[in-house]
Amino acid sequence: MAEAHQAVAFQFTVTPEGFDFHLGREALRQLYLSGVYSWKKRFVCAKNSFLSGVYPASPSSWVVVVMATAGSFYCRIDPSMGMIARIRHYLPGSRFLSLQGRTVVSAALFSTGVWLSAVLLFRRTLKLLLSYHGWMFEPHGRMSRSTKIWAALVKVLSGRKPLLYSFQTSLPKLPVPPVEATIARYLESVHPLMDEEKYQRMEALAKEFKEKTAPRLQKYLIFKSWWTTNYVSDWWEEYIYLRGRSPLMVNSNYYAMDLLYVTPSRVQAARAGNAVHAMLLYRRKLDRGELPPVMALGMVPMCSNQMERMFNTTRVPGKESDALLHLLNSRHLAVYHKGRFYKVWLFHGGSLLRPRDLQMQFQRILDDPSPPQPGEQRLAALTAGERVPWAEARARFFGCGRNKTSLDAVERAAFFLTLDEEAHGYAPDKADCMDTYAKSLLHGKCYDRWFDKSFTLVVYKNGKLGANAEHSWADAPIIGHLWEFVLGTDRFQLGYDDGGHCHGEPNTQLAPPQRLQWDIPQECQDIIERSYRVAKALADDVDFCCFQFSQFGKGLIKRCRTSPDAFIQISLQLAHFRDKGCFCLTYEASMTRLFREGRTETVRSCTAESTAFVRSMGDTRQSRAERQRLFKLAANKHQHMYRMAMTGAGIDRHLFCLYVVSRYLGVQSPFLAQPAGAVRALAPLHQPDPPAAAQDVRLEQVPGPHLHRRRLRPGR
Structure with missing residues (x-):
C-alpha cells in the first residue's frame, strides 16, 4: 500500500x-x-514531421534561398522580375514596419514561395523517377546506360540522411494493370494445372469476362485508384484479414525465433528486461521518425506506412468484422505469467525504465506466489478461438467494471509479454527441440499469448526469446526489422554482467507491477473453455517438422548463378509432385512496398517451366544437360514473375479488387466465381470452399535471424 x-x-x-x-x-x-x-x-x-514534409529540401536550404534573394536584391539585381515589389505593394501599411522592413518581408515571402515550388518540383520529379522499374529486369551486374542515368538522378534528388517517412509522398501509386494483361497471365498460370478440355472452358469464361463484365468493373477500379493512395490495401486489410471469422492462431499469426546458437543470458527476467528496453528504444526512434527508410539497392525507398502501427495496437473482435485499435502512445506493458495478468509501467520520472529496473519488475512477477483468479488462467484463449464468440463475450462481460479496466490495460498496452514457464531453444541432444520450439511460438498453450496484440514477446525460462505477431496491421518483414534491432541491441549494446544480469543498480523505490483484477462469471468461463477447446484442437492438428539444413545455403546457390528463392520454390514443386503425383496452385508472397501503402502480391510459383523441369526429373530419358536447361528456364521464369509482382503487374490483387467491385455492384461473373482462380483472395469473402483438387498450397516464410521455414497448408 x-x-x-x-x-x-x-x-x-x-x-x-x-x-x-x-x-x-x-x-x-x-x-x-x-x-x-x-x-x-x-x-x-x-x-521531424516538418523535415520529412519538405524533404529532400531542408531549413538550411530555405535560409540560403532567402539570403541569396535578399543579397541580390540589395545589389540592385531583381531575381523576382518585379514580384518582390508587387508583394511589397500589397502588404498592409504599418507604422512599425518601414519601407526597408517591408522589402525584407517581401523578399522572404518570395523566397519561401520559390523554395516551396522547388520542393514540390523535386518531389514530383522523384516520384516520376521512382515509377521506373526497368532496373529490376536487367541482368545482374549489367546495368544499361539509361538505368545508370536514372540511378544518378535518383541519388541526386534523394538528398542525404532521410528520415523514416521522408519518401512517403514521393512514392508512386500502385498502378491498376490492364484487364487483358491480367487475364492473359492468369490463363498462363492455370494452364499447367488443367487438361485441355477444362482449360478451353476456362479460356471461354475469361474471354466472356474480358469483353462483357470486366470493362465496367475496371472503370470503377481506376476511379478508386485516382482518389485513394492505394487501390488494394484498404480492401485487402478489411476483407482478407479483419472480416475473417476463423481463429487467428495458426491460420494468420506468425512467429519469429531467437538466435539459435547464442543465448546472451540464461536469466529470464534479465533477458526480458533488455529485450523490452530495446523494443522501447526502437519505438522511440519509430515515433520520432528517426529510423532510416528501407532502401532497395541502397537508393530506391520502400514504403514505411506499415510501421506506424507496430506498437500500441490491438485487433478488437467484432461479430462481422474486427477493427484495429491504435493509440499514439502507451506508457505500460501487459505481462502474463502462470495464468496471471500484470500491468507494468515503462516510465519513471518522464524517462524510460532502465533494463535493470525492468528486470527487477519482471522478477517481482516471477516471485509472486498468488494463484490465478477464477477464469483468469485461460482468459487469452478467447483471442485464440473463433472471432464471433470472443466478440459476443467481450460485449457481454467486459464492458464495465473491473473487467473493462483490466481488458483496457491489456489492449492499450505497448505490446504483450509472456514470461513462459517452459524452456525451449536449440539443443543438439534433442532431436525434436526445434519442432517444439516452433510450435510453442506458433500457438503456445493456446491461452498464454494474447493473439490480438500487434505482437507478443515470449521470454522462456532458460532466457530464449521469441515473438508471435498478428498479421492484419502489417506483414512479416516489418516485424523482422524490429527483431533484428532487438537482438543486436540486446547482445552488442546493452549486454549483461558476469552473472547474466542487466547492467546497473535497480531503483527499489519503484512501485511493483499492478496485478490486474477480473470478475469472470461462470457463463463467461464456459465460453473461455469452449474457445480453448477449439484452439487446442487446431493446435493439435498442426504437424510441425522444423530442422536445420547445413549442407549448403544461399551462398552456394548464388555461386551457381541462380536465385535462392527460385531454387527453393522449384524444389518445393519437385517435392510436392513426388509426394502427391500432381501439381496445384501455389501461393508465394512478394512485397509491393515500392509503391505507397503497398503490402503484398501473389507469385504463382507453379508454372509451365517449373512443371516441365519437375517432369524431366522423373524421366530417365532426359539428360543432365537437358534438366539443367529446363531448371534454368524455370528459375528465370520465376524471377520474372516475382519482379512483375513487385512492380504492380501481378494477377491476384487485381482479380481480388475486380471481385470486390462486382460484389458491390451485384454483378455475377462465372469467371470470378471459378475456384481455380484467386482461391486465397476470395475465400474470406464467404464463398463456398473450393473442391479439394482446386485448393492451393500456401508457402509462407516466417522471419527469424537464423531460421526460415516454409509451411504448406491447404488454402483457406
Missing part, C-alpha cells in the same frame, strides 16, 4: 473535523517530469 500511496499526487478526504487535503511532492514531481517528457516528444515529432 505504501507504493500505491506514493503514486497518488493528492489525497482528498472528508473527516468529522472537516476536509483533509494532502499533496504528494514526489508524485507531483513525477507528473511534472512526465509532462516535460511528453512535450519534448511532441516537439521532436513535430520537427
Whole structure:
C-alpha cells in the first residue's frame, strides 16, 4: 500500500473535523517530469514531421534561398522580375514596419514561395523517377546506360540522411494493370494445372469476362485508384484479414525465433528486461521518425506506412468484422505469467525504465506466489478461438467494471509479454527441440499469448526469446526489422554482467507491477473453455517438422548463378509432385512496398517451366544437360514473375479488387466465381470452399535471424 500511496499526487478526504487535503511532492514531481517528457516528444515529432514534409529540401536550404534573394536584391539585381515589389505593394501599411522592413518581408515571402515550388518540383520529379522499374529486369551486374542515368538522378534528388517517412509522398501509386494483361497471365498460370478440355472452358469464361463484365468493373477500379493512395490495401486489410471469422492462431499469426546458437543470458527476467528496453528504444526512434527508410539497392525507398502501427495496437473482435485499435502512445506493458495478468509501467520520472529496473519488475512477477483468479488462467484463449464468440463475450462481460479496466490495460498496452514457464531453444541432444520450439511460438498453450496484440514477446525460462505477431496491421518483414534491432541491441549494446544480469543498480523505490483484477462469471468461463477447446484442437492438428539444413545455403546457390528463392520454390514443386503425383496452385508472397501503402502480391510459383523441369526429373530419358536447361528456364521464369509482382503487374490483387467491385455492384461473373482462380483472395469473402483438387498450397516464410521455414497448408 505504501507504493500505491506514493503514486497518488493528492489525497482528498472528508473527516468529522472537516476536509483533509494532502499533496504528494514526489508524485507531483513525477507528473511534472512526465509532462516535460511528453512535450519534448511532441516537439521532436513535430520537427521531424516538418523535415520529412519538405524533404529532400531542408531549413538550411530555405535560409540560403532567402539570403541569396535578399543579397541580390540589395545589389540592385531583381531575381523576382518585379514580384518582390508587387508583394511589397500589397502588404498592409504599418507604422512599425518601414519601407526597408517591408522589402525584407517581401523578399522572404518570395523566397519561401520559390523554395516551396522547388520542393514540390523535386518531389514530383522523384516520384516520376521512382515509377521506373526497368532496373529490376536487367541482368545482374549489367546495368544499361539509361538505368545508370536514372540511378544518378535518383541519388541526386534523394538528398542525404532521410528520415523514416521522408519518401512517403514521393512514392508512386500502385498502378491498376490492364484487364487483358491480367487475364492473359492468369490463363498462363492455370494452364499447367488443367487438361485441355477444362482449360478451353476456362479460356471461354475469361474471354466472356474480358469483353462483357470486366470493362465496367475496371472503370470503377481506376476511379478508386485516382482518389485513394492505394487501390488494394484498404480492401485487402478489411476483407482478407479483419472480416475473417476463423481463429487467428495458426491460420494468420506468425512467429519469429531467437538466435539459435547464442543465448546472451540464461536469466529470464534479465533477458526480458533488455529485450523490452530495446523494443522501447526502437519505438522511440519509430515515433520520432528517426529510423532510416528501407532502401532497395541502397537508393530506391520502400514504403514505411506499415510501421506506424507496430506498437500500441490491438485487433478488437467484432461479430462481422474486427477493427484495429491504435493509440499514439502507451506508457505500460501487459505481462502474463502462470495464468496471471500484470500491468507494468515503462516510465519513471518522464524517462524510460532502465533494463535493470525492468528486470527487477519482471522478477517481482516471477516471485509472486498468488494463484490465478477464477477464469483468469485461460482468459487469452478467447483471442485464440473463433472471432464471433470472443466478440459476443467481450460485449457481454467486459464492458464495465473491473473487467473493462483490466481488458483496457491489456489492449492499450505497448505490446504483450509472456514470461513462459517452459524452456525451449536449440539443443543438439534433442532431436525434436526445434519442432517444439516452433510450435510453442506458433500457438503456445493456446491461452498464454494474447493473439490480438500487434505482437507478443515470449521470454522462456532458460532466457530464449521469441515473438508471435498478428498479421492484419502489417506483414512479416516489418516485424523482422524490429527483431533484428532487438537482438543486436540486446547482445552488442546493452549486454549483461558476469552473472547474466542487466547492467546497473535497480531503483527499489519503484512501485511493483499492478496485478490486474477480473470478475469472470461462470457463463463467461464456459465460453473461455469452449474457445480453448477449439484452439487446442487446431493446435493439435498442426504437424510441425522444423530442422536445420547445413549442407549448403544461399551462398552456394548464388555461386551457381541462380536465385535462392527460385531454387527453393522449384524444389518445393519437385517435392510436392513426388509426394502427391500432381501439381496445384501455389501461393508465394512478394512485397509491393515500392509503391505507397503497398503490402503484398501473389507469385504463382507453379508454372509451365517449373512443371516441365519437375517432369524431366522423373524421366530417365532426359539428360543432365537437358534438366539443367529446363531448371534454368524455370528459375528465370520465376524471377520474372516475382519482379512483375513487385512492380504492380501481378494477377491476384487485381482479380481480388475486380471481385470486390462486382460484389458491390451485384454483378455475377462465372469467371470470378471459378475456384481455380484467386482461391486465397476470395475465400474470406464467404464463398463456398473450393473442391479439394482446386485448393492451393500456401508457402509462407516466417522471419527469424537464423531460421526460415516454409509451411504448406491447404488454402483457406
